[in-house]
Amino acid sequence: MSEILIRTHGLTKRYGDTAVVDNLNLEIKGGEIFGFLGPNGAGKTTTIRMLTGLLEPSEGQAFICGYDIAREAAQAKGMLAYVPDQPKLYGKLTAKEFLRLVSALYRIPKEMAEERAKQLLSMFGLWERADELLEGYSHGMRQKVVLAAALIHQPRVILLDEPTVGLDPASARLLKDVLQEMARQGAAVFLSTHILEIAERMCDRVGILKEGKLIAQGSPDELRQMVGFSGESLEDIFLELTGGHETAELIKSLEGNNE
Amino acid sequence: MKIVIPPPRTQPPPTQSFMQDFKLLLGNQMRLGWNKIKHWPAAAWFGLLGLAIGFLGIFAYLGYVAYGVLKALPLEIGQGFLSLIFMAGIAAQVFFGITAAFVILYMSEDLELFFMSPVPLRVVFAVKSLSIANSNLIPVILFSFLPGIFYGLLFQAGAAYYVFVLLVGSGFWLIGTALAVLINLVVMRIVPPHRSREAVGVIGGLGGILIALLFQIPSMIMASEQQLDISNWLLSQKQLLNVMKYFPWGWGSQALAAGIAKNFFSALGWSLLLLLAGIALFLVAFSLLEKGFRQGWISLNQVTAKKRSKSKDTATTVAFKPKDLQFTAPAGHTKKAPAAAGMWAVAKKDLLYMRRDTREWLGYLTPILLMMFFVGQYLFFKQDQMKASMITVLVMYTVMFSGNMALQSFGREGEADWFLNSVPLAGWPVVWGKLLGAVVPTIILMQALLVGTAVAMKGSASLTLMLAVGAVLLAFGASAIGLFYSINNARYNPESPQQRISAGASLMMYLINLVFMMILALGVVYLIPPEELVIMLKSMPPVPTGEVPLTGLIRFFYIISRPLLWVPVWRIVLGVIVTFGSWALVFFGFMAATVRQSLKGLKIESITSTKKKSRKKLL
Numbered sequence: 001m002s003e004i005l006i007r008t009h010g011l012t013k014r015y016g017d018t019a020v021v022d023n024l025n026l027e028i029k030g031g032e033i034f035g036f037l038g039p040n041g042a043g044k045t046t047t048i049r050m051l052t053g054l055l056e057p058s059e060g061q062a063f064i065c066g067y068d069i070a071r072e073a074a075q076a077k078g079m080l081a082y083v084p085d086q087p088k089l090y091g092k093l094t095a096k097e098f099l100r101l102v103s104a105l106y107r108i109p110k111e112m113a114e115e116r117a118k119q120l121l122s123m124f125g126l127w128e129r130a131d132e133l134l135e136g137y138s139h140g141m142r143q144k145v146v147l148a149a150a151l152i153h154q155p156r157v158i159l160l161d162e163p164t165v166g167l168d169p170a171s172a173r174l175l176k177d178v179l180q181e182m183a184r185q186g187a188a189v190f191l192s193t194h195i196l197e198i199a200e201r202m203c204d205r206v207g208i209l210k211e212g213k214l215i216a217q218g219s220p221d222e223l224r225q226m227v228g229f230s231g232e233s234l235e236d237i238f239l240e241l242t243g244g245h246e247t248a249e250l251i252k253s254l255e256g257n258n259e
Numbered sequence: 260m261k262i263v264i265p266p267p268r269t270q271p272p273p274t275q276s277f278m279q280d281f282k283l284l285l286g287n288q289m290r291l292g293w294n295k296i297k298h299w300p301a302a303a304w305f306g307l308l309g310l311a312i313g314f315l316g317i318f319a320y321l322g323y324v325a326y327g328v329l330k331a332l333p334l335e336i337g338q339g340f341l342s343l344i345f346m347a348g349i350a351a352q353v354f355f356g357i358t359a360a361f362v363i364l365y366m367s368e369d370l371e372l373f374f375m376s377p378v379p380l381r382v383v384f385a386v387k388s389l390s391i392a393n394s395n396l397i398p399v400i401l402f403s404f405l406p407g408i409f410y411g412l413l414f415q416a417g418a419a420y421y422v423f424v425l426l427v428g429s430g431f432w433l434i435g436t437a438l439a440v441l442i443n444l445v446v447m448r449i450v451p452p453h454r455s456r457e458a459v460g461v462i463g464g465l466g467g468i469l470i471a472l473l474f475q476i477p478s479m480i481m482a483s484e485q486q487l488d489i490s491n492w493l494l495s496q497k498q499l500l501n502v503m504k505y506f507p508w509g510w511g512s513q514a515l516a517a518g519i520a521k522n523f524f525s526a527l528g529w530s531l532l533l534l535l536a537g538i539a540l541f542l543v544a545f546s547l548l549e550k551g552f553r554q555g556w557i558s559l560n561q562v563t564a565k566k567r568s569k570s571k572d573t574a575t576t577v578a579f580k581p582k583d584l585q586f587t588a589p590a591g592h593t594k595k596a597p598a599a600a601g602m603w604a605v606a607k608k609d610l611l612y613m614r615r616d617t618r619e620w621l622g623y624l625t626p627i628l629l630m631m632f633f634v635g636q637y638l639f640f641k642q643d644q645m646k647a648s649m650i651t652v653l654v655m656y657t658v659m660f661s662g663n664m665a666l667q668s669f670g671r672e673g674e675a676d677w678f679l680n681s682v683p684l685a686g687w688p689v690v691w692g693k694l695l696g697a698v699v700p701t702i703i704l705m706q707a708l709l710v711g712t713a714v715a716m717k718g719s720a721s722l723t724l725m726l727a728v729g730a731v732l733l734a735f736g737a738s739a740i741g742l743f744y745s746i747n748n749a750r751y752n753p754e755s756p757q758q759r760i761s762a763g764a765s766l767m768m769y770l771i772n773l774v775f776m777m778i779l780a781l782g783v784v785y786l787i788p789p790e791e792l793v794i795m796l797k798s799m800p801p802v803p804t805g806e807v808p809l810t811g812l813i814r815f816f817y818i819i820s821r822p823l824l825w826v827p828v829w830r831i832v833l834g835v836i837v838t839f840g841s842w843a844l845v846f847f848g849f850m851a852a853t854v855r856q857s858l859k860g861l862k863i864e865s866i867t868s869t870k871k872k873s874r875k876k877l878l
Contacts, residue, residue: 052375056553067271078271078377088368092294104283105376107272119263133294156267178264187267 002029003065005157005188006051010060013046013212020046022212023060028188028205030156033179035203036192039242043212044192045085048159051190052082064157078106081150085162087142091135095126095145098134099152106153113152120148124174139166147175151182158182159190164198176202200234210242272377280382284373288386318401322409329413338516339501341410345508348402349435352395356439357446359394363387364548365447365557374552384549388541392436399435404428407515420518426530427511433537434507440544447557507533598688605692606699609668613700653712660704661733661772665697665741666760669861670749690742690854697738705730722789729783732842736779737772739849744768746856749863761864775845781819782838785830788823796820 006028013021021043028034038044049055051062053069053076062069067076089098096117103113121127124144134142143166150158158179164172179189179202193199199206200220207217216223223237275283325344329337364370364387373383407424410416503509514529551557709726718726748764784792822833856862 054371054374065271074274074377074379075271077375079268080375082375084371088371090291090368092291092298097290101283101287102372102376105373105378107275107377116265123263133298151264153272154265154268156269181264182267185264185266 002031002186004028005030005065006034006190007063008047008051008060009063011047011050011057011062012059013043013050013055014058019058019212021050021057021209024209024212024214026207026214026217028190030186030188031183032205033183033189033191033203035199035206036190036209037194037196037199037206037238038209042209042242044209045161047209048082048161048190048192051159052080053077054082078153079155080157080159081153081155083143083146083150083158083160083163085165087139087146089134089137089142089145092133094131094133095121095137095148096130098145099149102149103152108153116152117148120151123178124148124171140168140171143167144171147178151178155187157188157190159192161192162194163191164193164195172198196233196235196238206234208238208241216241274377277379277382277385280378281385284378284382284386285389288390322405325406326409326413329410334414334516334519337410338512339503341406341515342503342506342508342512344402344406345431345511346503346506348398348406348431349438349508351398351402352431352435353438353442355398356391356395356436357443360391360440360443361446363390363394364443364552365450370552380549380553381545384545384552388436388440388545388548391440392432395432395436395439399428399432403431403511407511410515411519414519416519417521419523420515420526423514423518423526423530426534427514430507430530430533430535430537431511433534433541437537437540437544440548441540444544444547444551444557447551507536510536601688602692602695605689606695609693609696610699613664613696653708657705657708657733658769658773658776660701660708661737661776662701662739662741662744662768664701665694665738666745666765666768668693668697668742669745670760686854686858690850690857693742693745694735694738694850697741698734701734701738702731705734719790721787722791725783725787725789728787729780732779732783732838733776736775736842736845739846739853740768740771740775743849743853743856746853747862749861775841778841779838782834782836782841785822785834786838787834788830793823796823 004027006026008024008026011021011024011026012019024047026034036044036047046055050057051064051069053073056070064076065079067079069076093101099117099121100113103110103117108116117130118127121130124147126141126144126148129137129141134145137145143163147163160179163175167175176198179191183189183204191199191203203220205217205219206223208215208223216226218226220234220237223234223241226237325340329340332340367387370383374380404424407427408421411420411424504513510529510533514526514533517523517526517529706727709730710723713723713726744764744767745760748761750761822830825833
């Protein structure tokens with residue numbers, strides 16, 4: 001049986017009286033791609049930021065590969081990688097220099113770092129421009145550099161926040177293949193997305209967050225059974241669970257189905 | 260395609276010592292700095308050189324004055340003077356340090372990356388603190404190390420004295436940096452991250468005012484040489500200088516005075532006390548900083564800050580059914596809204612944008628504050644030199660702000676091409692709307708600058724009225740010029756999607772505005788001659804004849820000033836012709852040209868940071 005690589009126990013974040021994430025309990029195993037879904041403002045990004053140690057929880061704990069992110073931060077952070085929705089990069093570094101920095105932060109030997117940087121940049125089609133400053137890169141190219149930086153230190157857990165934003169179809173496909181390969185090699189992939197089609201095709205399990213609470217989790221089939229639909233898409237299940245019936249109706253009418 | 264990625268690690272990376280991590284992050288910081296400098300444009304180097312020469316000149320002058328003062332004073336009073344300089348140094352460090360700390364800590368692009376990495380936070384903040392301290396290097400050299408060294412040279416101190424200078428200077432460096440970090444903690448707590456650019460704008464504005472004040476100091480000292488004797492003033496402030504002894508800047512001056520008097524134990528005691536106080540304060544600031552970020556007391560980015568004011572109602576519900584919506588206009592619908600409604604919609608949108616974008620307000624806050632400073636200075640000193648410097652600054656600002664708001668009109672948010680091409684408003688409605696949106700705030704600013712100053716200076720009624728009328732005409736004319744340059748010279752950088760105007764076009768607009776302003780001013784002066792000017796003209800001697808340098812220019816001004824002494828009817832007729840003729844020519848000419856261009860589209864130059872792929876296209 002696979003090891004549990006991401007575990008949260010009663011994870012809560014409050015701002016004043018408002019609980020942005022409320023008593024979240026999750027378990028994600030190695031080899032699993034977990035889709036984290038929810039409407040805007042549901043608390044997805046806050047959850048990811050607590051899992052990465054960027055934000056201290058108000059209550060509860062988060063464990064990465066068994067390490068408490070608050071108490072054993074260095075060990076936990078050494079095992080994970082985070083790909084934010086808005087890539088933040090040094091404009092005045094080249095892609096090569098940036099990957100060198102990330103490798104050094106994760107204590108990867110120089111020669112190995114150079115080899116991996118070449119491998120990853122070539123895979124993402126950036127090797128030819130690896131010596132250019134990042135400020136001249138487009139959004140999609142920057143996103144690829146962030147992905148390469150996330151992969152260079154062999155993370156066992158990867159957290160991605162809307163990773164397909166700004167990627168062209170070929171790059172989005174490449175990302176999907178990379179994540180599946182990572183899962184095949186035993187890593188846990190935690191993917192927050194709005195694109196339900198991606199979640200349905202890629203994820204073994206999905207969790208749906210609404211107003212900070214995890215209202216459902218399981219495989220798409222399990223969710224179908226939960227809401228009582230049999231042949232419906234994940235989009236229908238999501239809208240049913242998050243209360244977006246009117247929105248669904250509006251979308252259908254715009255598609256010309258509301259006759 | 261075969262995916263080749265390294266297999267996931269099974270063990271966390273090995274730990275490194277503090278120094279290894281520190282060296283790594285410091286190396287990265289230095290590489291970034293070097294890369295930035297490598298890519299600076301030549302103009303930035305020239306600007307920096309000019310600024311450095313200006314500052315060096317001022318400090319050399321101030322140093323010369325201070326040296327003279329110290330030479331004439333007994334050691335005890337000299338010590339007090341030194342403590343005043345040290346105090347000013349700490350103030351300068353706090354100011355520069357806050358700006359640097361804000362940018363380095365709050366607007367940095369790398370904190371998130373480091374927070375996620377296995378590098379301990381204390382290493383990250385140690386490097387950041389070093390960067391903040393580095394930005395304080397110049398103030399600490401100018402206000403702590405150099406005064407200490409000159410003090411020693413003046414009193415011919417021995418070599419051991421300079422060890423105390425080093426200890427005292429280092430103590431001040433630590434105190435200044437720590438105070439800057441501590442105050443910045445409060446600033447970061449108050450200012451949400453999505454308002455950080457505006458906050459830097461405010462700090463920058465204050466910096467501008469301080470620099471303007473600094474540049475005024477030599478002229479103020481020179482102007483008031485007869486009235487202000489620094490030596491006498493210091494001698495009369497004995498009590499105040501004594502109080503200084505209880506503050507760190509007083510400890511520093513006592514250490515140096517003891518060093519000169521060869522009282523080494525006392526000197527060592529005071530300088531070590533100062534250094535230890537600096538270390539303690541720095542450690543407090545450092546630990547609060549680290550704690551603040553770690554515990555989320557200070558927001559790391561916009562996401563968390565916005566969540567604080569999260570609305571409870573986040574559900575995506577809609578209160579209507581799709582069938583209730585009318586998506587298309589009924590057949591035969593031909594009713595058209597009047598063009599004035601479209602024009603007002605455009606103007607209202609621009610005004611709303613300006614009201615809501617704090618950056619725009621802060622940009623205009625600086626000249627108003629400066630104007631208040633010069634007015635205050637004039638009222639306080641009541642000297643003609645002050646009046647002249649105030650008029651120079653006002654003319655400079657009037658030129659700078661003439662047409663400036665209009666210059667941003669078409670490029671402000673990058674929506675202008677949509678306005679021009681996609682809605683049935685192209686032509687006069689859009690251009691008039693844009694003009695109105697630019698003219699309203701410009702008139703307010705001009706009236707504040709020109710009329711406000713005239714009132715504060717107790718100018719004559721005719722001068723105030725002339726400026727009030729001139730401001731209205733100038734606002735309309737200059738805005739028309741600004742709109743023309745705005746529609747023809749927009750620049751768009753896809754990496755930061757806000758349109759800008761090319762620097763060359765801005766300069767050209769300011770030059771044309773300057774000429775327009777001068778002709779308009781002449782016309783308005785003919786119309787409503789200020790009493791002050793008429794009195795001055797009557798008392799002026801005739802222009803000398805012969806080959807005197809600048810005779811031609813003087814003669815020109817002499818000739819154009821003659822109509823002011825004509826009988827009112829002819830003077831007013833000439834005033835109407837010059838004022839309204841030049842104004843109508845400029846206003847309608849530039850407006851017509853802008854409308855013509857608006858029907859063709861917005862001219863945009865697409866640029867990237869590298870500026871290698873610049874190309875001009877017509878949208």
